[in-house]
Amino acid sequence: MSPSNMDLAAKEVLANKLRHPGHTTAAAPPAPPPSAGPTDPFEGAIEPVLITEPVGDERPRKRIVTARHLEHFQHTALFGEILGFIRACNQAVKGHTLTESEDVSPVIQSLLDVLDRVRTLVDETPRDTDSASVSRFGNPAFRTLYTKICDATDTLLQRIPGLEGDSHRAARQQLSVYFYEAWGNAKRIDYGSGMELNFLCWMLGLVKLGVLDLAKDARTLVLRVFWRYIEIMRVIQATYWLEPAGSHGVWGLDDYHFLPFLWGAGQLVDHPFLRPKSIHDSEMVDECSTKYMYFACIQAINAVKTESLRWHSPMLDDISSVRTWAKVNQGMVKMYLAEVLLKLPIAQHIFFGSLLSFGDMDDDDVAGVEEDEHGHRFEAGATPHKHGHGEGQAAGWGDCCGIPIPSVFAALEKEREAGHRPATEWPVRRIPFD
Numbered sequence: 001m002s003p004s005n006m007d008l009a010a011k012e013v014l015a016n017k018l019r020h021p022g023h024t025t026a027a028a029p030p031a032p033p034p035s036a037g038p039t040d041p042f043e044g045a046i047e048p049v050l051i052t053e054p055v056g057d058e059r060p061r062k063r064i065v066t067a068r069h070l071e072h073f074q075h076t077a078l079f080g081e082i083l084g085f086i087r088a089c090n091q092a093v094k095g096h097t098l099t100e101s102e103d104v105s106p107v108i109q110s111l112l113d114v115l116d117r118v119r120t121l122v123d124e125t126p127r128d129t130d131s132a133s134v135s136r137f138g139n140p141a142f143r144t145l146y147t148k149i150c151d152a153t154d155t156l157l158q159r160i161p162g163l164e165g166d167s168h169r170a171a172r173q174q175l176s177v178y179f180y181e182a183w184g185n186a187k188r189i190d191y192g193s194g195m196e197l198n199f200l201c202w203m204l205g206l207v208k209l210g211v212l213d214l215a216k217d218a219r220t221l222v223l224r225v226f227w228r229y230i231e232i233m234r235v236i237q238a239t240y241w242l243e244p245a246g247s248h249g250v251w252g253l254d255d256y257h258f259l260p261f262l263w264g265a266g267q268l269v270d271h272p273f274l275r276p277k278s279i280h281d282s283e284m285v286d287e288c289s290t291k292y293m294y295f296a297c298i299q300a301i302n303a304v305k306t307e308s309l310r311w312h313s314p315m316l317d318d319i320s321s322v323r324t325w326a327k328v329n330q331g332m333v334k335m336y337l338a339e340v341l342l343k344l345p346i347a348q349h350i351f352f353g354s355l356l357s358f359g360d361m362d363d364d365d366v367a368g369v370e371e372d373e374h375g376h377r378f379e380a381g382a383t384p385h386k387h388g389h390g391e392g393q394a395a396g397w398g399d400c401c402g403i404p405i406p407s408v409f410a411a412l413e414k415e416r417e418a419g420h421r422p423a424t425e426w427p428v429r430r431i432p433f434d
Contacts, residue, residue, distance in 0.1 A: 041333035045083035048207045048214060051355065055209075057170045060177040060353030069361070070344050076359040078352075082341065085204045085214070089226075090266040090329070092218035097267065097291035098227060104220060107161050107211060111225045114156045118183070119232050121148050127239055138189025142240035146186035153180050162211040171209055174355035178202035181351065183233070184242055191237060192245025193258045193340050194349040199229055200259065205355050222263050227293065230260055234300060253315055254297055262336055264294030265329040276320045276328050279309070 064070055073079055104112070125148060128141040153176045158164050163172055182199035184191040203221060206212045212221065236242065237256060244255040253261050268274055278284045279298045288295040301313060310317040322328050340346050352358035 041330050041337070042083055042087045044080050045087045046077070046080035047084050047088075048081045048204060049077065050210055051208050055170050055174055056354035057173060058354050060174060060351035060356070062348060062350065063352045063358045063361070064344070064348045064350060067344060070342065070347050072359065072361050073347060073350075074342060076357070078356050078358070079341070081208075082200070082204065083337075085200070085207065086262070086333070086336070088214050089218045089222045090263055090333075093222050093263055093267045094269050095267070095271075096219060096223060098223055098293065098296075099291050100223070102220060104224065105217065108217060108220050108224060110160045111206075112228055114159060115225070115228045115232060117152070117156055118149060119235070121145060121152070122232070122235060122239060124148075127241075137241075138243050139240040140189070142184065142189050142236070142242065143186045145236070145240065146180070146183060149183055150180045160206075160211060162209065171355070174353050175202060175205050175209075177351050177353070178205060178356075181349075182229070183236065185245070188243070188245070189240065190243040190245045191233065191256050192346075193256075194245065194346045196257055196259055197340060197346070197350065199226070201351070201356055208355060226259070226263070230257065230293075233257075253313070254301060257297065258336060258340060260293040260297050262329070262332040264292055264297060265325050265332050267292050268294060268325040269329055271325060274325075276322050276325060279316070279320050 064073055122145060125141055125145040127139045154172055157172045157175055157179070158168075162168070163175075178198045178201040182195055182202060184195055203212070203225070207214045214221075233256070242256075274284075274288065274292075278288070279295065282302070285295050285298050285302065289299040290296070298309075298316070301309070301316075305312045308317070309320070319328055319331065322331070
């Protein structure tokens with residue numbers, strides 16, 4: 001009981017004594033403390049709604065341009081469904097590891113096969129070694145890979161039970177945009193949490209179409225399908241030197257990813273001995289990285305950056321001081337809301353169609369939208385989004401798209417060419433933070 005409530009209870013006892021001398025009564029229950037507001041990070045989450053009618057053939061498109069559109073999105077059913085999907089997956093992975101043996105359904109296996117085909121396309125598309133075209137800011141061969149993924153998407157989706165044939169063409173058209181947009185941006189050769197969000201939307205779309213049963217498939221969807229996607233993305237990032245999308249990476253956690261930290265913390269809730277501070281023990285990180293996504297992400301960071309997390313990943317360093325994984329997990333959800341779903345520079349890249357709907361906002365409100373060279377959208381007639389990119393322009397960088405960052409993966413190739421690194425070494429160069 002707080003001191004203020006204890007005072008209230010004591011005053012009530014004293015008042016009763018004054019009203020009834022010689023007679024003692026029990027203290028009245030203390031009044032509840034004033035509400036500090038909702039604490040549930042999943043407030044507003046709803047179960048994804050199954051689509052019972054054929055989806056339309058409207059191609060998914062971007063519809064968020066201004067803060068007004070973002071406010072509308074926050075109150076749509078889709079927003080609640082995204083939260084509901086994250087919550088279901090978060091609950092499903094608690095206490096489970098990446099190495100557990102479990103039955104994989106035919107649908108889950110088909111999704112893994114689709115991802116493995118993308119991995120094969122990576123092997124079939126070597127990075128460009130032409131010195132005239134290679135840039136430290138991204139290898140142009142990624143554009144070739146991206147084209148191959150786009151061309152193969154419909155064929156790949158037809159391998160999934162429930163999406164075969166002409167009768168499901170419209171559904172595949174809805175899903176295809178989220179699938180190929182999940183692998184990065186071919187124009188900028190970069191990757192960030194917005195692309196990762198597209199993969200989440202792809203999985204959510206499969207649930208809404210009834211291809212997946214979230215109640216049964218959530219755990220394997222995260223620990224098998226999503227994690228396979230992350231593993232392939234790590235290869236793509238290293239192979240084609242993808243830039244982080246924005247100078248902050250995904251807002252202080254990792255240069256590229258967010259959800260592995262969120263669901264990774266969910267895995268560790270109520271773990272008997274691992275604590276958030278365990279990420280500072282390199283032996284513990286190596287031991288646990290095969291089982292837990294959170295530790296695997298820390299290991300990936302340690303593989304490319306020297307010094308401690310305190311210097312190059314201060315957000316993760318701060319989080320490690322939290323006492324329980326449950327608190328870390330809750331904080332990750334709140335952070336994902338604030339820095340991804342409700343961050344305009346990221347939310348403006350979400351696609352909406354007849355499967356994942358934007359709701360009832362008039363089309364006139366999103367008509368005449370244009371896009372600049374950095375992928376930022378603005379209403380026709382408005383001043384394009386500018387930060388002074390390019391030579392001769394004034395400095396001034398916002399938090400939505402940062403100074404282009406040379407890929408840490410590019411430097412090793414230069415050292416190999418000079419004979420300073422063996423060809424068998426892990427394809428990253430550890431760099432100091434300065």
